[in-house]
Amino acid sequence: MEIHSSWGTFEWLVQDALEMGYRCGIVSNSDGHKGRPGASYPGASLFGAVGGLTCFLMPELSRKAMLDCIRKRHHYGTTGGHGGRMIIDVQASFDKEGTLYHDDPNLGPAEGAVTQSAIMGDIVHFPEGGAKFSADIIGAAPIERIDIFNGLDHIETIRPYKKEELGNRIRVVWEGAEYRGRFRQVIWDGSAQLSDNKIVDASPINFFNRDKTLDRVGDSGLAWRALTTGNIGGFDIWVEDPYGGTLKLETPLVKCGVPLEDISYEDEVFDNSGVLPRFLKIFRLPTENTHQAFSFERAIELKNQGDNAIYIRLTQEDGTLAWTSPIYIYR
DSSP: OBOEETTEEOHHHHHHHHHTTOOOOOBOOOOOSSSOTTOOOOOSSSOOSOOOEEEEOOSSSSHHHHHHHHHHTOEEEEOOSTTOOOEEEEEEEEEEEEEEESSOGGGSOOOEEEEEEEETTOEEEOOSSOEEEEEEEEOSSOEEEEEEEETTEEEEEEOSSOGGGEEEEEEEEEEEOSSSSSOOOEEOOEEEEEETSOEEEEEEESOOSTTOOEEEETTTEEEEOOEESSSEEEEEEEESSTTOSEEEEEOSSOEEEEEGGGOOSSOEEEEOOSSSOEEEEEEEEESSOOOOEEEEEEEEOOOSSSEEEEEEEEEETTSOEEEEOOEEEEO
16 A cells, blocks of 8 residues: 655555555555656655655565565555665564464465464464564654554554653644645645744755745744645744743644643644644654664554554654554454
């Protein structure tokens, strides 16, 4: 299931597939129409994102190994660019034996093998017992967050930094698409004004198109032209007083004002969803995030009916995302 390309991010496709009971792997590609596979960058055009990349977990670089990897869903997709070459290893471990399938047994006879572990893309019949999920990540940029999913259910958001590490950096992120079609752009042109405080520095996130810019307006203001096509964009500001004053934002979809003392670890979300999600969120980051590698393990509560499609979405500080193919565990 391709969920990112130069045309944007289409995370809803894998959600639709899981809702319909499909067992699919996740990939990302270029589709940039410019003859530059793996290096597809937008200009002033309808393309709103950098072309994606897919990491295939193969024992060797050969045609046979590639096709075997695709059939087993042993791969993950990223939103590409310089930050899209992160290393992700996810595994499930079981306290009792299960049966591992590479071909989907829902589609006909499939050969199984006894197992007590699985990697991304595997299908495991696990009649009883407990499961743990673990991930080892080496980012191509500092890690902002990791979201764990069981199918359509969001289980947990993990941040590699602690609350006491938060500093004077405020992140504003917008995300969304207008509808399930080619011309799905959401326009986020807008401005920000910081009252009773000063902006020390500002940095754009995913301003890919040449005609989209983030500009300083005096000591305490910003103005920008931006769009999303399902992907994310936004900016960071470093402020003189970490908790002083109010940040006021104005875009076509969201107008809001938030005191800086209320901006912390958790997201402040302003939702204006239509057919598809469209929202803006504000949160605080460490002044400098040093967490580029991270590992964790979690016990997973399994549903007793249907698939448990366990996967993660990684968000790096540079605005690059990655999704692992789910591990499908069923009772």
